[in-house]
Amino acid sequence: MIKITLPDGTVLNKNAGITGMEIAEGISSGLAKQSIVIELDGKLRDLSFPITKDSELKILKKDSDVALEIIRHDCAHVMAEAVQSLYPGTQVTIGPAIEHGFYYDFARDKPFTVDDLEKIEKKMHQIIDDEIEFKREVWNRKDAIKYFENEGEIYKAQIINDLPEDEDITIYRQGKWLDLCRGPHLPTTKHIGKSFKLMKVAGAYWRGDENNEMLTRIYGTAWRTDKELRTYLNMLKEAEKRDHRKIGKAMSLYTFDEEVGSGLPLWLPNGTVLIDELESLAKESETQAGYDRVKTPHITKGSLYEKSGHLSHYKDSMFPAMDIDGNEYYLKPMNCPHHHKIYASLPRTYKELPIRLSEYGTCYRYEKSGQLFGLMRVRSMQMNDAHIYCTEEQFKNEFLSVCKMYLYYFKIFGIEKYEMRLSLHDPEKLGKKYVDEPELWLKTEDLVRQALQDGKLNFVEIPGEAAFYGPKIDVQVWSAIGKEFTLATNQVDFAIPSRFDLTYIDKDGKDKTPLCIHRAPLGTHERFIGFLIEHFAGNFPIWLAPIQMVIITISDKFNDYAESVHKQLKANGIRANIDSRSEKMGAKIRLAEINKIPIMLIIGEKEVSENTVSVRRKFKGDLGSLKLHDFIENIKKEINNRLL
Known part of the structure; x- marks a missing residue:
């Protein structure tokens, strides 16, 4: 006889060789009809799989996660x-x-x-x-x-x-x-x-x-x-309408050119506005959080990547080496090793920690041509990368601060559904896929797990998906129509500090190795902008919109006033265009709608005589006439507060 323990603690004594289906039938015919597979000692098995030893058993139904x-x-x-x-x-x-x-x-x-x-x-x-x-x-x-x-x-x-x-x-x-x-x-x-x-x-x-x-x-x-x-097929139809490749082309955000190369986006003026706004947001939030900004080169000697482990673990995703003065150089796939060198450039003490180094850097990764997809998979990418060097005692607060920064960004962009996934190592692949430090893996994973639990953050654990140098949090988000995206990452690197001899002097005067947190809360800006295009269907909130408003004149005789309004808007940092073409009003309005411009300012006889603008807002319709000064002050508050 063997003992089979069910999830509620019930222990069944059965003959060896009994199957999951036979156990389900013994419990109830209804359960047997709904059962699809079993989980036996943590491993999924067929219902017909013979159970030959004492085991823990879960009978899974069609409504289960698996x-x-x-x-x-x-x-x-x-x-x-x-x-x-x-x-x-x-x-x-x-x-x-x-x-x-x-x-x-x-x-x-x-x-x-x-x-x-x-x-x-x-x-x-x-x-x-x-x-x-x-x-x-x-x-x-x-x-x-x-x-x-x-x-x-x-x-x-x-x-x-x-x-x-x-x-x-x-x-x-x-x-x-x-x-x-x-x-x-x-x-x-x-x-x-x-x-x-x-x-x-x-x-x-x-x-x-x-x-x-x-x-x-x-x-x-x-x-x-x-x-x-x-539901899924309807979501696909809506997703097709929101495809960032179509909208990106229609709104003149970016382009690709075969002579430049596949996966290498060319950012047009409108798209560059999006990048600049994201960068301003990142700079602002990182300054408030105590980050110091740095800059690093685009190419680096191969010896640095040998030391970091990238050549042994990541070479397939790197561009081929270049021979310069007899040395191998690579386009950088990540900013990590360079930040470690900046940390190591000066002696450090416990009084300086945590040290937070951030960079708006460009990296290059070799993606196979069949994997390239619009802005979602590219070969040249920009990101707000950062590395935090801290003591073990500081780790929890630093790690949670990064996670809270994610939540801050989610609120700004109206991201309501997200999931944090704790990616863990696979013990069987130590020394192959992962750095061969079993004790450090377990310790670091426990530190991350404990930090998330103490911060009351919901997360799921995903075995076998860690980075080669440590566990990480991958953040999944869902767009307004329920399409899932991998957005950001928050990683712990326990191997690199020792590889680079990164140390600090503790309060007892002894050398200690810091922990290193690697974070990129917006992921690559290419991917994130691709997500935002689809999330908003190109209808960006006014603070982010490439063209925030268009001034539309009813006739040519109002062009001088339109120019005056335009100058005042520009002087206040507002991005505006003038449509003074000899076209009918309907055609001008339709063009503004096609270009997804949030606000139209209509100017006619009444507006000129009263020094006002007639405001027409996307999704809100006509808002009537407003004094130009009042309108500018109100819209500046909305832009500065980054309202949705």
Whole structure:
């Protein structure tokens, strides 16, 4: 007999080999019908997985947090079966669940097109209706490789061949079709439901390497219910209208040019206003928080990145080296090592700490061409980067101050939904993906966790997603229409201070190593501006709007007064244009609306004679006539307070 402990503390004595489904059936038939997978000693398993030893068991239902990922992964399997059934000779490669859905990469002489999707989707419905059971099998490595090679599935054979020698080779069958997979899966295809849709076809390189062959990727989305699916599809329609690439072009914010290079944005005057306003906000908040601003060069000797660990852990994301005077130089991917050198340039004492160094710096990262996407993934990026050097006793307050700065920015930009994710290391990848300091990892992660708990900040823990040098907080935000973005990061670097021999003299006269907090609360300004464009649909609050108002004259005879108004606005730091074209009023108003200008000042006979302006405001309509002086004073208060 084995002991199985349920979440409520109940202990069941059962025969070894009992399955999760059998336990669910023993509890109630209703639970058995709703169950999809089990969590056994912290690991997800199929309901049919035999339990052979004392274990802790959770039975998970379709409304659980993990259900969506499993539904989506099962959809990928069903899609792959449908494709191979409809198009014999197609090879399958990989098909994971992803955010909002799934995809599968296929190798085929003739690539799929969007015209194939309806046919594939119809076949998927048939497979789901057949209620085919997912069955897990463990195969011998050589037999598995031989099987897939004989089937012409060279990609699957290659995947198996590259797996660690001690890893089980698990195969999942669904009827006559099978696939290499770790699992877990739902009990049957019927459990997937039909709240899914195939979305698009794209090209993808095998294993993401542009030197490899091009495959065809089919994307789909899947949800628990039809209502969730409809909500998502409606959000996509709205997101398409708000696409930062379309709005950015329409508002003349930025552009790309092939002769300049992919992923290297050229900021136009209107877009530069956005960058300048963000930078002013950052300077203001950082000055109040006690930061000192610094500047560092764009290229650096490779030896610095060897010392920092970037060359061993981050080289694939760096541009190739340049030979200068016989030395290797790199475009800087991060500001971190340079700030450490600034800290190390002078002897430090405990009385000086915390030292907060901030920089509005430009970094360069090699993103593969297929990963570039508007402003969201670029190769040249600007950010308000900062490093805080502090004692262990100061750490909590400093870390929480950074988190509070995030919340301050969220309020300014009307970001109501956000999530902080504590990214932790994977102990099994120490020395490979992560710095090999197990005790420091545990200590630092506990410091961050405790700080968040003491600050009463909600967070979730994500194992295996830490930076190579320490744990971090990744901040996810949701736009006005519910689209999710990765925005900012707050990292703890415990490895670098010792690598760079960073020290301070404590009150006893001894050398101590400081902790280092690396933070970028607005992330890269390219990505953040991309987010803001979509969040506001280009209708920026007046303090941020590239053109804050346009002066529209009813006829040419009022142009002199319009020029006078324009000069007074400019003298007060207000960004304004004049539309004195010989066009009808309706055409001028429509152009201002297309350009998403927040305020229109209409000038005619009455306004000239009374020294007023007639104010028309986006989303508020006509506000009537106001004395020019009063209008300017009111709008300056709104701009200075950065009101939404």
